[in-house]
Amino acid sequence: MTTYTLNQENLNAISERVSTPKYNRTQLTTGIVHIGIGGFHRAHEAFYTDQLLHDTSITNWAICGVALLPHDTKIYQTLKAQDGLYTLMVKEFDGSLSKRVIGAITELLFAPEDPSKVIEKIASPEVKIVTLTITEGGYNYNEATGAFDDKNPSILYDIAHPTQPKTVFGYLTQALKLRQQKGLKGITIQSCDNIQGNGDMTKQMLLSYVKLADPALIPWIEQRVAFPNSMVDRITPATTAADIEQLKTEEGIVDAWPVVCEPFKQWVIEDQFSNGRPLWEVVGAQFVKDVEPYEKMKLSLLNAGHSVLGILGALVGYTTIDEAVNDKNIHAFLEHYLKQEVVPTLSDLENVDLEAYIASLLQRFGNVSIKDQIDRICSESSAKFPIFILPTVKANLKLSRQTELAAFVVAAWAIYSLGTNEKDEHLNIKDALKDTLHKQAELASQNHPEYFLEIESVFGNLKTSKPFVDAYVKAYKTITKEGVIIAVQNINLSQINSI
Known part of the structure; x- marks a missing residue:
């Protein structure tokens, strides 16, 4: 069997073996910046968005994936080499395996390499939503008190070096400030992490940071930035070498980092967006007043x-x-x-x-x-x-x-x-x-x-x-x-x- 490395150039050949994007990726514009391009995001939000792009004529909601931390080098380099493409391997209850290539991530940035690119991307007019999967620990709060940890060395660094941030709060603050300076519309910041009240948590922690770093920005954020709560669900185990080998053996696809997940998926979102949103409900998401x-x-x-x-x-x-x-x-x-x-x-x-x-x-x-x-x-x-x-x-x-x-x-x-x-x-x-x-x-x-x-x-x-x-x-x-x-x-x- 001829093997093909997963990338845009080989997509047509790969499409003869597994499902691939039917939309023209070169005609898409980026409406979403996602911070934290791990397995769960790629099995969940990126999957929903890929399905939306496939099922409709919508072209303005492609995703720019941001690798935020130095230890995210591998995932960034892997996806960059594959033009943002990866294989979603759905392990069905009956033991069968469904495979499809996801194409919703059309841009990739490595934050430690060039922080200004990430800031400028979030502050670009076409971007209307920033989504997050930064894990529970990424929100920088004390689990017992719920208070923002203002003693965290990385937070202190970001306050002292605002244009070279390390934390998500440093990046968001600089990007929102730049949007304000450009006279742009507001933006939605949507957490996709497993935290109760994840939107409320994101708003609370961001405003706590801004109060320390740039308090004059607070009124603009409160008036123009939405933080919808959401509930996400799809079991996504870590990809193993055996998964990579199985894909290569069965389909002849060389994918350095496919994503494995269960068939079940769920996404419940508060319908509270400041500057438009994708029609994710068309592909199974549920919008509610209270999540x-x-x-x-x-x-x-x-x-x-x-x-x-x-x-x-x-x-x-x-x-x-x-x-x-x-x-x-x-x-x-x-x-x-x-x-x-x-x-x-x-x-x-x-x-x-x-x-x-x-x-x-x-x-x-x-x-x-x-x-x-x-x-x-x-x-x-x-x-x-x-x-x-x-x-x-x-x-x-x-x-x-x-x-x-x-x-x-x-x-x-x-x-x-x-x-x-x-x-x-x-x-x-x-x-x-x-x-x-x-x-x-x-x-x-x-x-x-x-x-x-x-x-x-x-x-x-x-x-x-x-x-x-x-x-x-x-x-x-x-x-x-x-x-x-x-x-x-x-x-x-x-x-x-x-x-």
């Missing part, structure tokens, strides 16, 4: 479910999410947690069958074709737990409801943070607070489990809740003594008996 109930459902069920499977699975020695959820004991534990502790905290969900939604989640988690890596799911847990799990804990404590299952998961995380699983194998912990987590986990292991809850930036004042601490300490001791599987078997029995 909060939907995002809360997703964060506390899907994202929390992922973390539960990741932490418990990692301790047992599993390496992928499907292995963890297909363990009948962990599966039952997760189902109990979602139905008995999370569902009671959810409300205002019109036309949503939560039983069916949970059943679909368990099916998606169990997709054996996805092979979502557990160490990816567990990465940056110190940023994820305060968003995905602890709000459920606080809501239940406020109404004196049970938190036993969430406490069990936190206890498992404390043990996980020691750095080895139950097979005495090393755990690859990737977390901005890795050293702090390990230190407190070590102290907890010395017959003081509650010391792990002393990490105030993660847990806030949770250590003052006697019901939670008691449940946590009990779970910690049980897991340490019996191991995860025996412990979840026992807790599952207790949950069944309590129904």
Whole structure:
């Protein structure tokens, strides 16, 4: 089989093997600048936009992808060499594989190489939306207090060197200032990250930065920049060498960084845009007045479910999410947690069958074709737990409801943070607070489990809740003594008996 390197020149030949863009990419203009061109963006927003360009005659919503950080060099160079093209590999529930080349990203910029190009691009008249996937940690806030971290060295650097920024806030501030100076219309800044109230968070953090860096700009932003909240969903595991090889073997396509994802996708967006928007609803997005109930459902069920499977699975020695959820004991534990502790905290969900939604989640988690890596799911847990799990804990404590299952998961995380699983194998912990987590986990292991809850930036004042601490300490001791599987078997029995 003849092999073709994925790029614009080879697109016609590749189109004989897999689906490729039918629109003329050279006739598109950039209406969106996206910061953070990782796998999720390319499986989600770029996919929706590609489908829109394919299904309509619209030409003004192509995407300029921005690689923001120095460690984004590889993805930038890869996509640049491929003219922004990549293959989306959808792993269906029946084990089949659907492949299509996505062409919505028509420009690429590497911010550390030339910051001014990024600033000028966002400030160009044709750009109407800036979208973000910068992960939970990219918003520079204290998880416990919600306050902007104005002591971050990168933030201080950006304030001192405004034309050579390093953070997303430095870039946005300079670009918005330039738009103001040019007399241009406002712009929409849309977060696509898994943060409840992600638009509100983006606005709060940006204005906090601007207050320090250029306070005179605040009125212009408040009057002309929109920050719609959104809820996004599509499981997108890290691409593996096996995925790259499979694409080459089966289709003869040499793609250095394809994207793997599940068939399910969801995008719920507040219809609040300052300068026009794509008709994403034509290709399945949902525009609503209030996205909060939907995002809360997703964060506390899907994202929390992922973390539960990741932490418990990692301790047992599993390496992928499907292995963890297909363990009948962990599966039952997760189902109990979602139905008995999370569902009671959810409300205002019109036309949503939560039983069916949970059943679909368990099916998606169990997709054996996805092979979502557990160490990816567990990465940056110190940023994820305060968003995905602890709000459920606080809501239940406020109404004196049970938190036993969430406490069990936190206890498992404390043990996980020691750095080895139950097979005495090393755990690859990737977390901005890795050293702090390990230190407190070590102290907890010395017959003081509650010391792990002393990490105030993660847990806030949770250590003052006697019901939670008691449940946590009990779970910690049980897991340490019996191991995860025996412990979840026992807790599952207790949950069944309590129904």
